[in-house]
Amino acid sequence: MTIANPNDFNEPLQPSGWLRYFSFSLDHKVIGIQYLVCGFIFYLIGGALAGVIRVELASPISDFVSRDTYNEVLTLHGTIMIFLWIVPVVNGGFGNYLIPFYVGARDMAFPRLNAVAFWMIPPAGMLLISSYFLAGAAAQSGWTAYPPLSLTTPAAGQVVWILSVLLLGGSSIFGAINFIATVLKLRRPGLKLMQLPMYCWAMLGTSILAVLSTPVLAGTLILLSFDIIAHTGFFNPTLGGNVVVYQHLFWFYSHPAVYIMVLPAFGLVSEILPVHARKPLFGYVTMVYSIMAIVFLGLIVWAHHMFTSGTPPWMRLFFTIATSFIAVPTGIKFFNWLATLWGGRIAINSAMLFACAFILNFVFGGITGVALAQVPFDIHVHDTYFVVGHFHYIVYGGTVFVIFSSLYHWYPKFTGRLLNEDLGRLHFLLTFIGFNLCFLPQHWLGLNGMPRRVAEYDPAFTTLNQISSVGALLMAISTLPLLINVVVTAFKGEIAGDNPWNALTPEWLTSSPPPVENWPGEAPLVKEPYGYGHTEPALAQEATP
Amino acid sequence: MRRAAGLALATIALIATGIWIGFNVNLLPVVASANAPVYDDLFKLLFSIGIILFVGITIVLVYSLFKFRRRVGDQGDGLAIEGNLPLEIVWTAIPAVVVLFIGIYSYDIYERMGGMTSFHDHSAMLAGASDNASGIGAELASNIEVKAHPEIANTEQGKRYWAGIASMDDPDNKTLPVDVTAMQFAFIFHYPEGNITSGELHVSAGQPVQLRMEARDVIHAFWVPQFRLKQDIIPGQPTLLSFTPTKPGTYPIVCAELCGPYHGGMRTNVVVHDPDSFQTWLDQNRQPAISA
Amino acid sequence: MTTSPVQTASEPNPSPSGQANAPLSIETSELPLDHSHGAHLDVRMFGLATFLVADGMTFAGFFAAYLTFRAVNPLPPGSNYELELILPTINTVILIISSFTFHRAGKECRADRLGASRVWLAITGALGAAFLAGQMVEYFSLPFGLTENLFASTFYALTGFHGLHVTLGVICIAIVALQTHRGGQVTAANHFGLEAAELYWHFVDVIWVVLFGLLYLL
């Protein structure tokens, strides 16, 4: 049967082979990989910066880098990790690769916009990093860039930071528009919304958040840049401006941003667990509703970052209650995952180890989050290492663990080869130990008086900081087995076959790696992506070693 | 039946352990102000609930990974259970009740710490401060007036105050007022009574203190971990913060908001005296009032 | 692999050796290869509408900032921010009329009267340009500059950002008008460009009405 390639945009002149990953490709799979690889490079850079932070903090005095440099490093670390690693990878990376498969399409709704969105990222990232070398100094007011500090630090670096974040925000908006249109409008005939794999719902929710909140950040940063360049006074109190307005606008984006970082990860986990537990995803419908509830609640809780900013008492109270209630839909998801595992035939491989560790880490971070949401509690620990501990448990222990899990799960899809399990388990062990060693002590540090964003601290805190630094070292080492695994396996790995996990979601119902048009023939209509165990399980078979 | 009983027993044991740990393991620094013990009550509750949830979920997860792990050669599927409505209702309801309870309890704590102060019960305003001193709730109202009279906007009369924790029980009107100026990278304390200026904060155990804080340049924050108190000091927003120190000793004052390269060095001490030695300190440092 | 698992027809597990033999719950059918204009237009308009929601949120952020500034930040004594009403009112009327003329252009185009459509487009573009000119006149006659005070800065930021949108709209109108002229890029059967520009233009109008209410009337 011949099928006209519907990708009339896939001009024959597009490069093939490895070169296509450096081209303005319109193929969603290529773009997905581009996002992943690009994001991973920035992860290494952001991680190296974290290394600088941890070396500096291994001793209580400011001795490793100068104080200004320390602030630049921590600003770059936060910005890179959020805007160039987590957000692009869990949204753009896995989203672009998987969503068209999941909706039964041959590509995203707007392939050209998609490529543009990706290609905004490398220049933005390079701009950001080059500001350290070129503009004299990088931004040094933290990833939050609160004025008036951001108005008084060296202007060039701050302006470059704004420009770069604007580009990344634009990329994120374009990506989100594409996802919404693809999920809602490009579904193959016969496929109903409530039959979509959970990751589609997660991406739909995430994209709604991105469309509603990112533009506000863009507008705010434009005003901030006016303050810096044109000396207007929006956020400059000496000119009659109001700095708290900046904080409101900033967090109106940046709180939803944390769900932009974690909802896709929830979606990915929902795909991985059923496959390796060989059970249907528990509570599909409530999962969908809880995603939407998180999206809604996520938009109305931003001021919990400002409990000490002199907001009115009623406002603090409202935001406390609203924030606490996010625990309810989030809890539903976690209990549903546990129920998915319960009674399964769980394969304990690297993908599952990372996914299950994610559950633990995130619950831990979520519980400290609910504590932080209580105004009186937050008044003591705001802007301390307790907060640093909270969010690394979530962004690293949550999202990054899911990214690693997804890598082990979908690498065979990307390349047709299985990642090595032994190296995978080593990677897991090092990461898990290093991670807890690094971030668990930080909670105690915060409670006992160590503020964040400092290059020097009370010598009483030395031991715990050194433990934390050792943990960071372990995490750095843990990237080695991963890198070796990914590179060596790409050439020498065990051939996976098309569907090594016997999964039912649509991306596995084609060859691995898939052809340009995704399916050689028709797209399968997968009505039950989690239909494990519906019929008699296959007879147990002794595997011959 | 026996399984249900075992489950119930295990749950009770878990809850008991969680509560015991929460109330007996202390992760916090010394208690040195009147609202610190109140804070610690909340912390103990949150810690207990956190332990119960986290340990409970860990046990379930590790147990199912062990119990339901795939045996060698098993190619089969698990049970095709797609959901269970009653169960899902239960685990929606329990967290909802828990967070509601936490929310109400922390409201109560906040009230006891003095965070909910409204405009009207400012019996204990600073001697020198105007009647306009208020939490921001009333701040909007007073602001309308200020706008109507721009000429007084910058006078002491029209000055609006933001409040972190601003109320105190102070029947005898003994409150010690202190003006705090935060700047890159120091705190300066000024005592209107006695016209004392100091780089350290000296207070007397048992005597309520009200800080009137202003920032010169960028945002700073005043934090004393042993008091469990923190308040941002925002340029353009004079802010009130009240507390009553209880335990004599020397504690750190830490700037908790990134304010520039020396943010980490922006620290000083608060010395809590017993009443006698505080009086001595006051007498030794008192400056003659300078006539303007 | 020496033995392969026993497989029955109804088995949900595709064989490990990898051919994806479809489990029961999976049917196959043709992809929607129909790239007929209707479906495509639909997705693109949907994408544009989503983008406009995002754009609207940028304005919403500005509006929120403006309202908060007004409510909380007193202006320094003696500052002058009286705004003339006549010119902006005329401008508002111009912009509202232009929405109707654009609508008319779309109608003519769909009825395959491209010539008429072009005329209405030209009128719309002229009205947009007139609006921009009016805006310029207002800017130059105002007694305050960008950095005079908070209100002045906010005023210029809001109207300027909106003016940028109008400028973009006028450029789009010009392009679409040219396209009705040449090469059949915009025709009765294929008028995505025109519809998109129209939707955008209505959006810009609505924003202006809100902005007018907030800045001049409130």
Ligand code: HEA
């Ligand atoms: C992916 C990122 C991510 C995610 C998902 C979250 C999730 C949450 N966060 Fe976090 N947060 C950050 C990233 C994230 N956060 C970052 C980066 C900062 C610092 C920013 C900065 O200042 O630089 C921050 C800071 C931060 C603060 C401000 C602290 C301060 O500066 O003083 C607060 C306060 O309320 C908070 C709360 C929460 C809550 C309540 C959740 C909830 O969504 C968590 C909900 C989850 C659970 C609760 C666990 C699962 C639920 C159950 C098992 C059910 C049962 C549970 C209960 C009944 C409690 N976070």
Ligand code: HEA
């Ligand atoms: C969003 C994701 C994210 C991730 C994944 C991380 C990952 C890490 N973070 Fe970070 N962090 C943030 C987001 C993130 N962080 C944010 C938003 C802030 C706040 C910034 C602010 O205050 O403005 C912050 C702040 C922050 C602080 C507080 C700084 C301060 O307040 O003074 C610390 C301190 O320990 C820290 C440590 C770490 C460590 C050790 C890791 C580790 O997990 C990293 C592990 C990875 C590696 C170690 C990479 C290994 C690779 C190499 C070493 C190869 C070498 C590379 C080359 C030669 C190029 N982070």
Ligand code: CUA
């Ligand atoms: Cu002052 Cu930090």
Ligand SMILES: [Cu+2]
């Ligand atoms: Cu938040």
